Amino acid sequence: MRYLVFIMAFLLPFSVAAQEWEDRQVFGTPNAPPLRILSSTDTSFFAPIIEDFIASTSNTSVEYLVTGTVDLDQLFRSAPDQFDIVISSAMDLQLKLANDGFSSSVVYVDHPEWAQWHNSLFAFTSEPAAIVINRQAFDDLPVPSSRQDLIQLMRDHPDRFQERVGTYDVRQSGLGYLFATQDARATETYWRLTEVMGRVGTKLYCCSGQMIDDLQSGDLIMAYNVLGSYAKAQAETSDDLIVILPSEFPTTMMRTIMASATAPNPQLADSFVRHLLNLQSIGDPVIFPLPPLAGSHDFQAQRTINLDPALLTYLDQMKREAFIREWEDAIVQVE
Amino acid sequence: MADVNVSGxxxxxxxxxxxxxxxxxxxxLFLVVRALAAQVAQQGQDNILNASMASVLDTAVIREGRVTLDFPYSSLSMLNTAADDRVFYAIHEGxxxxxxxxxLVPQSGLSAGDAYFETTSFNGDQVRVATGVRILTGTDGPRTVSVSIAQTQDALSDTLNxxxxxxxxxxxxFFMLVSALAIWAASTTSxxxxxxxxxxxxRGPQDLSPVTQPVPSEMAPLVGSLNRLMSRLDHTLAQSEDFIAEAAHRIRTPLATVRSHAEATLQRVEQVENRKSLQAMVRAIDESSRAAGQLLDHAMVTFRAENLEMSQVDLADLLRDLGQSMSPVAEMKDISITMEIDGPATLxxxxxxxxxxxxxxxxNALKYAPVETGVTVRISKAARLSVSIIDEGQGFASDEIQTLSGRFVRGKDMDNKVGSGLGLTIAHEVAIAHGGEMILTNTAEGGACVTLYL
Incomplete structure (x- = not known):
């Protein structure tokens, strides 16, 4: 992801200059007000989608702004009239935005009922959280297939894993928090795993990209709850990485999109949402490089997080405080 | 039938x-069932909101001097609806x-253990709120925790719709079924x-017998009245027929007696004045007799015209018979009756x-025609069958030609002629009863011509 970062703030005369973007790109000829997309997804995954949209819509430009999920949520809440489209992997934060009335309806869309909420929040990917290991660093150790295997491995070889395990810092990452809370909700194993990871001095990350970079460089031997889609994209170019979906259940997230209720460019926002959902249903990997929605909504094979108001539960202030306290107790080693 | 006064x-x-x-x-039915459905649907939403609120409130504890609630995932998950209703909640201490x-601010003064429901609106959307209160006892005294759960009403209105x-x-x-029944009932009744x-x-013209077929009880008074009316009518008709026959008999018989006496006396009287007055008497008797005859004829025509007894009639035969029976009268005045009839004329x-x-x-023709003239009876079978009776007298006065067929109207200048003025009336009414008409004209020679179109 690093290589995609363009520091272009000095090139573009925008009012939100104080904001530090992970990435900022403009597509198309900027002679009209651009469609402003606020996203947590790396530009590389969205560039072909946006280019296809620009090709189908004449005289359009798109400004694509990338930032972390928590930052994105705060940014959008403080200035909902500055952005047309919000795309994020943090389903809970997105659902809360829609619930609080920040989204506008996109009606008569041919989209599965379970992958949309209130006609305004639309899921367009199915992305499991994965265990990613560095093949070389793992060496003779058996490749784990489940969380239980992972706990066993780290208990048996604490020295091999010491300071070389990575996972999300749930305090910083909205997606990390979502994965953690859904894991915790589903299985008690999560807390045991967190404790074991705490004991081996797990490193905490803001983003999947950095975890993958450190895995490739060999700084990490294993990372837990890495975004499978990013890891697989890297594994294709490098033989070092092995992406494992936990055999008991991979927690599966759906990336969601919504149009802002106060979008400066509402018509364009509406048509972008439709265009994206249409591309998803076609599923051409060249134009739509993200993993499309799992064909049937199969709860057995992968545990997909439901788009329903219960996602608000762990966003509750008291619940969040309690969860983070418990998580910190488990993973952060008090010296 | 046409002049019945119809109203509704x-x-x-x-x-x-x-x-x-x-x-x-x-x-x-619609209003009641819809109100009931709205009540039931609202009750359903309230129950779920109440369950959700109770499950959140249930987790309230005092930990390290702070009120905390660690409510389960299912508390909000149970609020998921098909219409993806939006959900809001608020937890207050005091x-x-x-x-x-x-x-979402709870009402103050709610008592613990009860659930309160209200409908309010948020950003233009109607929301239903359930609020519950619990009192926790801490080391520093009781602390009041209230939980409000709110939900939009999209699914509710979808259900209601x-x-x-x-x-x-x-x-x-229901309406169509009842309407069909109503129309059926109405047409059965009518x-x-x-x-x-x-x-x-x-019924035939003479049938005045009572209605005997069964009728519904509601129609019994009408049919009873009808039956009574018809029996009265029958009785009255029988009486008038009897009266006519009786009157004819009673008038004609004494007149005939008086006439024969007058004639016998005339044979015996020599004096010219006496003979004249006797002759005048005979004429007066004839006049009375004829008037009585015509009155009876007219009464019969009036009665029969209402109820014609139709049959095949040959006018030619009828006229020939009449000519024969009236030839004695004609001969008395030396009048010749000419029948211009060729072949039968039936109707x-x-x-x-x-x-x-x-x-x-x-x-009439014989009476008004001068002595030694001719009366022509002609049947014409042109476009309409008609019978004309033509004399060679002085004809109708042109100013009377329209009024002569009225009852008891006689022409002027009829001086000594015997007549009641009913002859033309009778012919006119018969023509009308047969759907025809009677036309009075004068011939080119000045004689009267009466034509019956039948």
Whole structure:
């Protein structure tokens, strides 16, 4: 992801200059007000989608702004009239935005009922959280297939894993928090795993990209709850990485999109949402490089997080405080 | 029938009352069922909101001096609806917001253990709020925790709309069924009347017997009155027929006696004055006798015209017979009757009435025609069958030609002629009764010509 970062703030005369973007790109000829997309997804995954949209819509430009999920949520809440489209992997934060009335309806869309909420929040990917290991660093150790295997491995070889395990810092990452809370909700194993990871001095990350970079460089031997889609994209170019979906259940997230209720460019926002959902249903990997929605909504094979108001539960202030306290107790080693 | 004073229709009134009642009932049904459905649907939403609120409130504990609530995932998950209703909640300790949405402020003064429901609105959307209160006992005294759970009402209104659509269909079905029943009931009821009407209309002219077929009890008074009316009518008719026959007999017989006495006396009287007065007497008696005859004829025509006894009548035969029977009168005045008839001329008609009419016309012609002239009787079978009786007298006065067929109207200058003025009236009424007419004209030579078109 690093290589995609363009520091272009000095090139573009925008009012939100104080904001530090992970990435900022403009597509198309900027002679009209651009469609402003606020996203947590790396530009590389969205560039072909946006280019296809620009090709189908004449005289359009798109400004694509990338930032972390928590930052994105705060940014959008403080200035909902500055952005047309919000795309994020943090389903809970997105659902809360829609619930609080920040989204506008996109009606008569041919989209599965379970992958949309209130006609305004639309899921367009199915992305499991994965265990990613560095093949070389793992060496003779058996490749784990489940969380239980992972706990066993780290208990048996604490020295091999010491300071070389990575996972999300749930305090910083909205997606990390979502994965953690859904894991915790589903299985008690999560807390045991967190404790074991705490004991081996797990490193905490803001983003999947950095975890993958450190895995490739060999700084990490294993990372837990890495975004499978990013890891697989890297594994294709490098033989070092092995992406494992936990055999008991991979927690599966759906990336969601919504149009802002106060979008400066509402018509364009509406048509972008439709265009994206249409591309998803076609599923051409060249134009739509993200993993499309799992064909049937199969709860057995992968545990997909439901788009329903219960996602608000762990966003509750008291619940969040309690969860983070418990998580910190488990993973952060008090010296 | 045409001049019956008609006001409204029983069938229409009955159908209108029944279908109107059905429409009213259908509307009431719709309103009541919809209100009931709204109540039940609201009750359903309230129950879920209450369960959700209770499950959140249940987790309230005091930990390290702070009120905390670690509510389960299912608390909000149970609020998931098909319409993806939006969900809001607020947790307060006293008036302080612990967590949730700050715009959801619980009412103050709620007592613990009860659930309170209210409908309010948020950003233009209607939301239903359930609020519950619990009192926790801490080391520093009781602390009041309130939980409000709110939900938009999209699914509720979807449900209500679906139910309303079904009730509308139900109401329409009910209305149509009842309307069909109403129309059937109305036509069955009026069918009874219709059957009675048909049976009365189809009766023969002489049939005045009572209606005997079974009728519904509601129609019994009408049919009873009708039967009584017909029996009275029958009785009256019989009486008048008797009266006519009686009157004819009573008048004619004494007149004949008086006449024969007068004639006998005339044979014996020599004195010229006496003979004259006797002759005048005979003429007066003849006049009276003839007037009585015509009155009877007219009464009979009036009676029979209402109820014609139709049969095949040959006018040619009828006229030949009449000519024969009237030839003695004609011979007395040396008048020759010429029949211009070729072949039979048949028609549907009442033979007695036709004979009466033609006899009166020929009688008139013989009476008014001068001595030693001719009377022509002609049947024409051109476009319409007609009979003309033409004399060679002085004809009708042109200013009277329209009024002469009236009852008891006699022409002026009739000086010494015997007549009651009923002859033309009788012929006229017979022609009308047969659907024809009578035309009075004068011939080119000045004689009168009466033509009956039949």
């Amino acid at each position: 229709s029983l069938r229409r009134r009955l159908a209108l009352i029944l279908t109107g009642g059905a429409a009213l009932l259908a509307v009431i 008036a302080t917001l612990l967590s949730g949405y700050d715009w 679906a139910i309303s659509r079904n009730i509308v269909l139900l109401g329409l079905g 069918g009874q009347m219709h059957r009675l009407t048909t049976s009365v209309t189809r 549907q008609g009442d033979a007695i009435l036709l004979q009466n009419a033609l006899r009166n016309l020929i009688d």
